[in-house]
Amino acid sequence: MDHVSQGRRVIEMEAEALHAMSGRLGEPFSKAVATLKAALDARGKIVVVGIGKSGNIGHKIAATLNSTGSTAVVLNSQNALHGDLGLISDGDAVIVLSYSGETAELLDLLPHIKRFEVRVIALTGRPGSTLAKHSDVILDTSVEREACPLNLAPTSSSTAMLVMGDALAMVLLEARGFSEDQFARFHPGGALGRALLLKVSDIMRAGEALATVPEDATVNDALVAMSESRAGACVVVAAGGALAGIFTHGDFARSYQADAAVGSKPVAALMTRDPISVSADALAAEAVKTIGSHRIDDVVVLDAEGRPVGLIDTQDLARLKIV
Numbered sequence: 001m002d003h004v005s006q007g008r009r010v011i012e013m014e015a016e017a018l019h020a021m022s023g024r025l026g027e028p029f030s031k032a033v034a035t036l037k038a039a040l041d042a043r044g045k046i047v048v049v050g051i052g053k054s055g056n057i058g059h060k061i062a063a064t065l066n067s068t069g070s071t072a073v074v075l076n077s078q079n080a081l082h083g084d085l086g087l088i089s090d091g092d093a094v095i096v097l098s099y100s101g102e103t104a105e106l107l108d109l110l111p112h113i114k115r116f117e118v119r120v121i122a123l124t125g126r127p128g129s130t131l132a133k134h135s136d137v138i139l140d141t142s143v144e145r146e147a148c149p150l151n152l153a154p155t156s157s158s159t160a161m162l163v164m165g166d167a168l169a170m171v172l173l174e175a176r177g178f179s180e181d182q183f184a185r186f187h188p189g190g191a192l193g194r195a196l197l198l199k200v201s202d203i204m205r206a207g208e209a210l211a212t213v214p215e216d217a218t219v220n221d222a223l224v225a226m227s228e229s230r231a232g233a234c235v236v237v238a239a240g241g242a243l244a245g246i247f248t249h250g251d252f253a254r255s256y257q258a259d260a261a262v263g264s265k266p267v268a269a270l271m272t273r274d275p276i277s278v279s280a281d282a283l284a285a286e287a288v289k290t291i292g293s294h295r296i297d298d299v300v301v302l303d304a305e306g307r308p309v310g311l312i313d314t315q316d317l318a319r320l321k322i323v
Helices: 003-024 027-041 052-067 104-113 156-175 180-185 191-197 219-229 249-258 284-294 314-319
Strands: 046-050 072-074 093-097 119-124 137-140 212-214 233-237 243-248 277-279 298-302 308-313
Touching: 003 156, 027 046, 027 093, 027 119, 027 137, 027 156, 046 052, 046 104, 052 072, 052 093, 052 156, 093 104, 093 156, 119 156, 212 219, 219 233, 219 249, 233 308, 243 249, 243 298, 277 284, 284 298, 284 314, 308 314
Parallel strands: 046 072, 046 093, 093 119, 119 137, 212 233, 277 298
Antiparallel strands: 233 243, 298 308
16 A cells, blocks of 8 residues: 555645635635625624534634734534624624535524624535525635545545635735734744844844954954854954955865865955845844745844844754744
């Protein structure tokens, strides 16, 4: 039994289902986003309800909405008829998840939801179902078949609902102009929140922790500066304080292999000129992105005049739990 091939088959089947759903996306999706935005703009909220696996997906959709500033609550359908309908208020938008659109518990609940002045968005694989007929917006999450070999366990269908929910949340985020600063407010305890809240100047190595040498220094001078600052890189400064380049322990190791007497050579001959840099006023998230995209270990920090004032090492990001 080839487990790897079987695993690929499941992934490919679900990917194909998502591709087909993407091709069907149209005006109802735009209407759904507008409906959700209107509810939030009117100080309402988004109520998410589903049963079984759809209910599990609903919890994830609500969590994603909340994390991006769109107030959402999950209505437990079993408790709804015993007081939990109090979660719903006039002006809310309700997302109902049911692949068949014929789930008895949801259909029993639907008339009570419709008594409120709310708009109902159905995520269903059956656009002609009872749920769809009683909804204001229908989002088609149908799949040709489940990835389950028996075509029974919700797999492709539940993934389609999850991805449709992500699409709603992300497009709604953009429609509402939700910013990185706002995102950070909802994630203060996580690594991403720290990266978004902090500025480069808050995390850079500066002062005695910043190894610097003038452009006419030798490699030995740079090594001494790095040792004293306990740093893996040294910023080389030109006359007038401008950035000339950066010299790292990696540069030294490579040069030493070629010439054991490299210590007496000018550092300017071996440094990296015009190194990657970030502004001290930039968000720490930008430094993370810069280091990752350029695949470097160190990035030089510049002030408003372009003078080097700090250095960020990848080890600093891990130590500060930013990555």
